[in-house]
Amino acid sequence: MTLSDVHKGLAAQGYVADDRLAMALHLAQELGRPLLLEGPAGVGKTEVAKAVAAWRETRLIRLQCYEGLDASHAIYEWNYQRQLLAIRASEAQGGTREAQLFTDEYLLKRPLLEAISAEDPPVLLIDEIDRADEEFEAYLLEILSDFQITIPELGTIKARVRPIVILTANGTRDLSDALRRRCLYSFLDYPSQETELIILRARMPGLEEQLVRQIVGVVQALRKEELEKTPGIAEMLDWAAALSGLGVNDLAKSRNEVQATLVCLLKTAADHDAAPPEVMDRLIGKVA
Amino acid sequence: MQVTRFPSRAAGIADRMSGFIAHLRMNGMRVGPRETGDALAAMSAVEATDAQQVRRALCAVLAGDAEDWRRFDALFDAYWFNAGKQRSGMAQTAHVRVQSAKPMIWQQQDRGIDDTQPGTDQATTPDPSDGEAEGMDGQLIATRTANLSRRDLRELMDEEALKQAEAAASKLARAIRDRRSRRRKQALRGPALDMRRIQRASLARGGEPMDLYRRARPPRPMRIVALCDVSGSMTVYSRVFLAFLKGLIGSGTEADAYLFHTRLMRVTDALRDHDSLRAAGRLSLMAEGFGGGTDISGSLNTFVNGYGTRALNGRTIVLILSDGYCSQDPQALGEVLGRIRRKARRIVWLNPLKGWRDYQPIAAAMQAAEPYLDAHLPANTLDALAALEPQFRRL
Numbered sequence: 162m163t164l165s166d167v168h169k170g171l172a173a174q175g176y177v178a179d180d181r182l183a184m185a186l187h188l189a190q191e192l193g194r195p196l197l198l199e200g201p202a203g204v205g206k207t208e209v210a211k212a213v214a215a216w217r218e219t220r221l222i223r224l225q226c227y228e229g230l231d232a233s234h235a236i237y238e239w240n241y242q243r244q245l246l247a248i249r250a251s252e253a254q255g256g257t258r259e260a261q262l263f264t265d266e267y268l269l270k271r272p273l274l275e276a277i278s279a280e281d282p283p284v285l286l287i288d289e290i291d292r293a294d295e296e297f298e299a300y301l302l303e304i305l306s307d308f309q310i311t312i313p314e315l316g317t318i319k320a321r322v323r324p325i326v327i328l329t330a331n332g333t334r335d336l337s338d339a340l341r342r343r344c345l346y347s348f349l350d351y352p353s354q355e356t357e358l359i360i361l362r363a364r365m366p367g368l369e370e371q372l373v374r375q376i377v378g379v380v381q382a383l384r385k386e387e388l389e390k391t392p393g394i395a396e397m398l399d400w401a402a403a404l405s406g407l408g409v410n411d412l413a414k415s416r417n418e419v420q421a422t423l424v425c426l427l428k429t430a431a432d433h434d435a436a437p438p439e440v441m442d443r444l445i446g447k448v449a
Numbered sequence: 450m451q452v453t454r455f456p457s458r459a460a461g462i463a464d465r466m467s468g469f470i471a472h473l474r475m476n477g478m479r480v481g482p483r484e485t486g487d488a489l490a491a492m493s494a495v496e497a498t499d500a501q502q503v504r505r506a507l508c509a510v511l512a513g514d515a516e517d518w519r520r521f522d523a524l525f526d527a528y529w530f531n532a533g534k535q536r537s538g539m540a541q542t543a544h545v546r547v548q549s550a551k552p553m554i555w556q557q558q559d560r561g562i563d564d565t566q567p568g569t570d571q572a573t574t575p576d577p578s579d580g581e582a583e584g585m586d587g588q589l590i591a592t593r594t595a596n597l598s599r600r601d602l603r604e605l606m607d608e609e610a611l612k613q614a615e616a617a618a619s620k621l622a623r624a625i626r627d628r629r630s631r632r633r634k635q636a637l638r639g640p641a642l643d644m645r646r647i648q649r650a651s652l653a654r655g656g657e658p659m660d661l662y663r664r665a666r667p668p669r670p671m672r673i674v675a676l677c678d679v680s681g682s683m684t685v686y687s688r689v690f691l692a693f694l695k696g697l698i699g700s701g702t703e704a705d706a707y708l709f710h711t712r713l714m715r716v717t718d719a720l721r722d723h724d725s726l727r728a729a730g731r732l733s734l735m736a737e738g739f740g741g742g743t744d745i746s747g748s749l750n751t752f753v754n755g756y757g758t759r760a761l762n763g764r765t766i767v768l769i770l771s772d773g774y775c776s777q778d779p780q781a782l783g784e785v786l787g788r789i790r791r792k793a794r795r796i797v798w799l800n801p802l803k804g805w806r807d808y809q810p811i812a813a814a815m816q817a818a819e820p821y822l823d824a825h826l827p828a829n830t831l832d833a834l835a836a837l838e839p840q841f842r843r844l
Contacts, residue, residue, distance in 0.1 A: 164495065164496075180505055181508060181509070184495070184508075185509035188491055188494055188506055192487070192491065192510075196509075199515055241653050242652065245652065245656075248655070334759075338479060338513070341513045342479075342483070345509045346509060346517075346518060347509055348518040387750070387754070389788070431788075
């Protein structure tokens with residue numbers, strides 16, 4: 162596989178990757194290393210994983226992190242109910258051996274174990290790792306460096322094929338150096354005007370060229386305003402979908418629709434106040 | 450672009466790569482032998498003759514966080530393309546500057562070129578230039594920070610004051626550190642039994658509660674974010690305040706420190722330096738324009754936009770050390786404090802002028818700020834700082 166394959170593969174899924182991200186993904190697959198993606202919300206960190214999974218035609222296994230996430234939710238747990246039932250059932254037939262109870266059959270695989278034990282290499286997305294506790298990060302270290310999981314009753318399970326691991330973070334807290342060192346790194350920022358135009362065209366091919374330019378122009382200008390929550394690519398696409406759904410062809414001629422659909426872009430009350438009709442008119446006037 | 454000519458003894462690619470890793474390390478990136486191996490492995494996975502591909506590949510492998518990622522291009526050019534290479538005499542001055550007592554005017558002839566830099570860069574990324582200035586002891590430096598009117602902060606720090614302020618700061622930190630959560634969470638040791646988990650685990654033992662799990666109230670330490678004004682009107686107090694900041698950072702509490710005048714810079718890492726002489730050197734490199742005018746609202750805006758999401762949370766106390774004399778619109782100050790207020794737990798303004806008798810917050814900026822403050826306390830001397838402890842206990 163070469164770098165251009167990565168570009169093409171992602172482009173076929175409608176994901177426009179810049180050179181640095183494509184290179185990072187390429188290396189993640191070549192070197193078998195996890196990839197840590199950082200960047201502001203809504204720039205397509207999670208989408209990368211989905212696009213890669215679709216391109217490689219494998220499963221996407223997703224682990225959403227949250228505070229208090231622990232091993233039994235992320236790695237594995239024994240299915241105690243079934244074990245008990247099995248004991249009860251076998252008592253009637255003269256008893257069971259303990260070894261039979263600790264087999265794959267009674268193991269509840271959570272995302273991480275599932276990714277390690279899969280036959281085809283899946284894409285493992287560990288989303289918002291910075292939301293999990295630091296202890297959980299420590300669990301991850303063994304998995305990310307050796308791709309193996311130790312289960313006391315069963316022994317060590319080693320990955321037959323390394324999954325493609327993508328971690329995302331957006332700076333809720335600092336990640337440990339140990340974790341960073343095991344990962345390749347790429348930072349996703351808000352796209353440039355040209356890239357965003359390509360993204361919008363790729364995602365919504367039916368849109369008229371003039372509207373595409375206007376939408377991207379306004380969103381780019383909005384990002385320069387002082388907002389609490391800067392609209393990302395996801396918001397831009399939502400807005401474009403909303404506008405095309407309302408049959409808008411020219412932003413300058415449909416002020417009311419623009420104001421009504423701003424809920425797609427601006428997600429706090431203060432931001433709504435910061436973009437009154439006059440401001441939007443000014444922004445639209447600039448790009449029209 | 451001119452390609453760097455390496456000495457003939459650095460024969461193979463491995464040698465040069467390890468040289469590059471050393472270069473990155475000197476510039477403050479955390480890379481080591483393991484990364485050298487990774488970098489070489491990455492080279493075999495890409496077209497090693499294509500400089501652009503190699504640049505991207507090495508960036509993915511070697512950068513550890515967003516700051517490394519932004520600086521990487523400049524560092525890459527510096528090593529492989531002979532850019533930013535300093536004369537050997539220059540390299541030594543980096544050390545001399547840290548050690549000499551007098552403030553030094555550094556590379557005057559370069560002023561004209563560098564002056565253009567800060568304004569454009571600063572708007573998007575808060576401190577790319579400061580970041581590079583930190584790694585001053587390398588021979589190869591990617592960019593130079595603008596050097597306007599730099600004042601040596603070591604003049605403002607003497608041992609005695611430092612110790613006193615550190616003591617005051619750690620007392621303060623202790624006063625707010627020992628907080629416990631109201632809720633109980635699972636713990637190894639604790640006063641209460643965690644019935645839910647015991648029940649759950651008892652399934653594994655056939656319904657017998659053999660494993661006992663416990664719950665305790667986890668510590669929820671308050672964090673401190675200190676923003677210290679180092680503009681002209683504050684010069685007399687900066688000695689006390691800088692020592693105070695150093696005390697806060699070194700106190701074992703989660704703390705974050707920033708200096709501002711017309712711009713804002715994060716100084717937590719510089720203050721954390723164990724070698725206080727080097728810390729002072731790094732600080733003075735950062736505090737360019739030290740002793741100039743003030744733009745409180747602008748600096749606070751930079752703070753909220755750039756560092757806000759990471760630095761502020763519901764357990765953060767924001768300390769602002771300033772006299773409130775601001776050259777900008779007071780209304781803007783109120784607005785930005787309102788934004789901080791929504792994200793942080795408390796805002797405390799430590800005002801050296803408030804220590805004066807008959808002080809009234811007449812400065813327009815202070816009047817605009819007052820409604821957003823949880824406390825507005827005097828802080829003109831070390832004693833005043835030490836006396837803040839009971840006030841902080843109540844926050």
